Amino acid sequence: MSRTVLAEIDLTALKYNLNRVRELAPECPVAVVVKADGYGHGLGRVAQALSTADACAVASIDEALLVRETGFTRPVILLEGFFDSSELKVIASQRFTAVIHHEWQLRALEQAELTAPIKVWLKVDSGMHRLGFPPEKSAEVWQRLSTCANVVEPIIPMTHLANADDRDDQTTVQQLTRFDAVTTGVSAECSIANSAAILGWPQARRGWLRPGIMLYGVSPFVTGSGETCQLQPVMTLRSALIAVNHHKRGDPVGYGGSWNCPEDMPVGVVAIGYGDGYPRHARPGTPVLLNGKMVPLIGRVSMDMISVDLRSQPQAGIGDPVILWGRGLPVEFIAEHAATIAYELLCGVTRSRVRHTEIEERNHGEIL
Numbered sequence: 001m002s003r004t005v006l007a008e009i010d011l012t013a014l015k016y017n018l019n020r021v022r023e024l025a026p027e028c029p030v031a032v033v034v035k036a037d038g039y040g041h042g043l044g045r046v047a048q049a050l051s052t053a054d055a056c057a058v059a060s061i062d063e064a065l066l067v068r069e070t071g072f073t074r075p076v077i078l079l080e081g082f083f084d085s086s087e088l089k090v091i092a093s094q095r096f097t098a099v100i101h102h103e104w105q106l107r108a109l110e111q112a113e114l115t116a117p118i119k120v121w122l123k124v125d126s127g128m129h130r131l132g133f134p135p136e137k138s139a140e141v142w143q144r145l146s147t148c149a150n151v152v153e154p155i156i157p158m159t160h161l162a163n164a165d166d167r168d169d170q171t172t173v174q175q176l177t178r179f180d181a182v183t184t185g186v187s188a189e190c191s192i193a194n195s196a197a198i199l200g201w202p203q204a205r206r207g208w209l210r211p212g213i214m215l216y217g218v219s220p221f222v223t224g225s226g227e228t229c230q231l232q233p234v235m236t237l238r239s240a241l242i243a244v245n246h247h248k249r250g251d252p253v254g255y256g257g258s259w260n261c262p263e264d265m266p267v268g269v270v271a272i273g274y275g276d277g278y279p280r281h282a283r284p285g286t287p288v289l290l291n292g293k294m295v296p297l298i299g300r301v302s303m304d305m306i307s308v309d310l311r312s313q314p315q316a317g318i319g320d321p322v323i324l325w326g327r328g329l330p331v332e333f334i335a336e337h338a339a340t341i342a343y344e345l346l347c348g349v350t351r352s353r354v355r356h357t358e359i360e361e362r363n364h365g366e367i368l
């Protein structure tokens with residue numbers, strides 16, 4: 001048996017999750033966010049599977065071109081616009097949509113000589129203080145964009161919410177108020193909502209939706225998992241048991257010997273580590289599914305391996321199947337045990353070592 005670490009990508013679940021967005025806001029056009037290699041799921045396959053989306057949203061020209069290569073002919077939105085004015089020619093020829101978030105971009109756009117005008121979204125900083133024009137400047141920017149020969153109407157105002165993942169945090173209400181103050185009456189269209197807003201803030205569910213993480217079946221909220229949002233996990237990270245050993249009470253396990261066997265016990269070794277994208281900071285006790293049942297991680301995560309406590313499965317044998325996250329074990333739980341967020345874990349799966357496989361046409365009644 002060769003070392004096979006698999007990221008199984010469930011395209012049926014992906015499409016199901018897009019339908020969930022449609023159910024929540026049937027009137028709204030949807031720009032599916034496929035940046036960062038489709039949140040680690042493979043940008044090409046994700047864009048292809050979600051070809052019924054009204055648009056794709058990405059972070060760079062390279063990602064936008066990959067979307068076009070799949071045959072996607074609808075708008076492709078560059079969420080940070082262009083990084084250099086030399087990209088404007090490609091944007092015009094490929095009919096990409098550029099977010100304009102800064103004065104330098106506006107000037108570059110005004111000065112460019114383009115063969116065709118481009119579509120733009122105007123980013124308003126309603127309180128996140130990352131990208132965007134301050135609300136008090138947005139009227140002037142709007143004016144300049146609407147008189148710029150390189151811009152095609154309509155200009156769509158957008159903003160991004162900083163705290164929507166916490167449904168009790170009133171920052172979201174304040175951001176919406178600031179955004180509405182500068183856009184109401186100016187534009188019929190707009191774009192506000194990420195996954196957390198789509199699921200948790202009905203008043204933000206308007207205009208172009210920008211779901212990312214929820215498409216991949218993961219909850220955007222600070223607690224809970226995708227299942228509680230009626231989403232289905234798309235990636236299942238799989239490996240196998242490669243050793244079963246018996247250690248004595250007091251024996252240390254792994255680097256640093258930071259974990260000691262509390263009694264004579266069987267210990268399993270799984271072929272997965274931080275070299276594959278499994279988080280090194282996953283604490284002892286992090287759940288691992290072995291033969292469909294939970295066993296706890298013990299000791300430190302190494303580059304290629306982790307150890308697990310086999311006291312609840314002393315019969316486990318070499319080659320037995322292991323799920324690190326996905327079906328039956330939400331990636332949100334692993335993120336919590338590793339003091340990070342599911343986004344980082346999904347994006348961090350190592351493409352050079354972890355083989356992606358696709359599954360489709362599964363009977364969903366089976367697993368949920």
Ligand SMILES: *Cc1c(COP(=O)(O)O)cnc(C)c1O
Pocket residue numbers: 033035079160193194195196210211212213214220
């Ligand atoms: C990444 C991103 C999104 C998607 O966010 P999720 O939390 O994954 O839904 C939406 N809008 C912008 C501007 C983004 O950068």
